[in-house]
Amino acid sequence: MASKLFILRPTLGQGGADRVTLTLLQAFDRQQFAPILVLMSREGAYLEDVPGDVPVYHLGGRGLWTAWWPLANLLRQHRPALLFSTSSGANIIAVIAYKLSHQHGRLILSERGLLIRNRVIWKKRLMLWAKRLLYAQADVVTAVSQGVKDDLITRLHLAADKIQVVYNPIVTPDLPQLAAEPVNHPWFSEDVPIILGVGRLVEEKDFPTLLHAFVQVRAQRPCRLLILGEGNGRAELIQLAQALGIEHDVDLPGFDKNPFKFMARCTLFVLSSRFEGLPGVLIQAMACGVPVIATDCPSGPSEIIMADGQDGFLTPVGDAQVLAEKILFLLDNPEKRDAMARHGRESAERFCAETVLARYVAAIEGTV
Numbered sequence: 001m002a003s004k005l006f007i008l009r010p011t012l013g014q015g016g017a018d019r020v021t022l023t024l025l026q027a028f029d030r031q032q033f034a035p036i037l038v039l040m041s042r043e044g045a046y047l048e049d050v051p052g053d054v055p056v057y058h059l060g061g062r063g064l065w066t067a068w069w070p071l072a073n074l075l076r077q078h079r080p081a082l083l084f085s086t087s088s089g090a091n092i093i094a095v096i097a098y099k100l101s102h103q104h105g106r107l108i109l110s111e112r113g114l115l116i117r118n119r120v121i122w123k124k125r126l127m128l129w130a131k132r133l134l135y136a137q138a139d140v141v142t143a144v145s146q147g148v149k150d151d152l153i154t155r156l157h158l159a160a161d162k163i164q165v166v167y168n169p170i171v172t173p174d175l176p177q178l179a180a181e182p183v184n185h186p187w188f189s190e191d192v193p194i195i196l197g198v199g200r201l202v203e204e205k206d207f208p209t210l211l212h213a214f215v216q217v218r219a220q221r222p223c224r225l226l227i228l229g230e231g232n233g234r235a236e237l238i239q240l241a242q243a244l245g246i247e248h249d250v251d252l253p254g255f256d257k258n259p260f261k262f263m264a265r266c267t268l269f270v271l272s273s274r275f276e277g278l279p280g281v282l283i284q285a286m287a288c289g290v291p292v293i294a295t296d297c298p299s300g301p302s303e304i305i306m307a308d309g310q311d312g313f314l315t316p317v318g319d320a321q322v323l324a325e326k327i328l329f330l331l332d333n334p335e336k337r338d339a340m341a342r343h344g345r346e347s348a349e350r351f352c353a354e355t356v357l358a359r360y361v362a363a364i365e366g367t368v
Contacts, residue, residue, distance in 0.1 A: 002034040003081040005364070008071070008090050009037070012044030014230065014255045015200065016280040017112050020168045021086045022046045025054050027169070027357050033082075033364075038074065040067050040090070045257055071097035081105040082364055088112050092127070095134040108364055109138045110166075111148055113277035114298060115155045132156045142166040142363050144278040147299020164363045169353035170283040179264035179288050185226070185253065188265050193223040193331055196266035196290075198259050198281040199273070201231030201252070206295070208240055210272040212320035215244045217327045223249070228262060230255045263288035268330050268337065274317055276300040283351045286312065286344035291337045293326045304347070311343035 012018050028035055035054050042058035050056060059070045075097055082105050085094035091109045098107050115128055135141055135156055141163045143149035149163045187194055195214065199205040207227060214225045234252060241250040259281065263269060269285035271294035278300040285292050294301040296314040305312035313326045330337050
């Protein structure tokens, strides 16, 4: 009989963790698991793609600090064999609800990013204290990269053997089909190099540095910059592009559930982040056969790009000058672009869904 598996998330929005959760829901063997999706709020771009055999419950749109009570009631009602939180923010209420409902199944938490990444405000200190207290209650904590695992050990004082590094299942079987879909954007019908960025328009992605690098590149070569994603930094980026005089060569078309078709057709891909956990878009771009440049930020890029200069370039965080130099080098060297794309595709095979799914199953069941 399949084990009842609760998977907890705030929503099923546009982030990488949302897409990973959807991949797991689609891929889990139904003879082994009976997955049930539990959301804080029933919304998100990927919600319509949830398999039809997966029940979806929502906790009424309550905030993280109050959702523990309806979650505890739901756990008492269903008594799942497994509770798996795939959201860093939801992990705290997962532990509280698990303890209050007197569950005897396994509790699995997933940490997807660094615990303290920029300004340390009181709320972040409170979250850190709560995680230090509660994460030890889990049967296992999965970390999306070795860098995240090291951070958990340092900041939460968790035992190393309680944490399992499980990469995200990024390279899915449908990726080639999605990459082959047509792109409805006029730039791709013109013979001008396109630099692509993908991610939420938020501070940690540091798209301003990419814009500052692009203005240096644009001064020397005809090219264009396309950034896919949404976020509260949109207005700031538009204003910056205008101030730099590059607004006609920069486009922010918004979020697209299928970034692969853009990746497969762009000239090169750039990740300009200040912080990451494991940047799935970097892996996706490599799997699509496009040369990549990424900041050597904590954490993830240096675990994905295995040989700097061979399967991708790593650049210092926030350094627009070096980023521009690497972009210009690749634009001027098509043979290097082709070689880097080939090596990058090979490196991305480590993140194929079938291989990673086996690690997830082992962590969930406690057989790692």
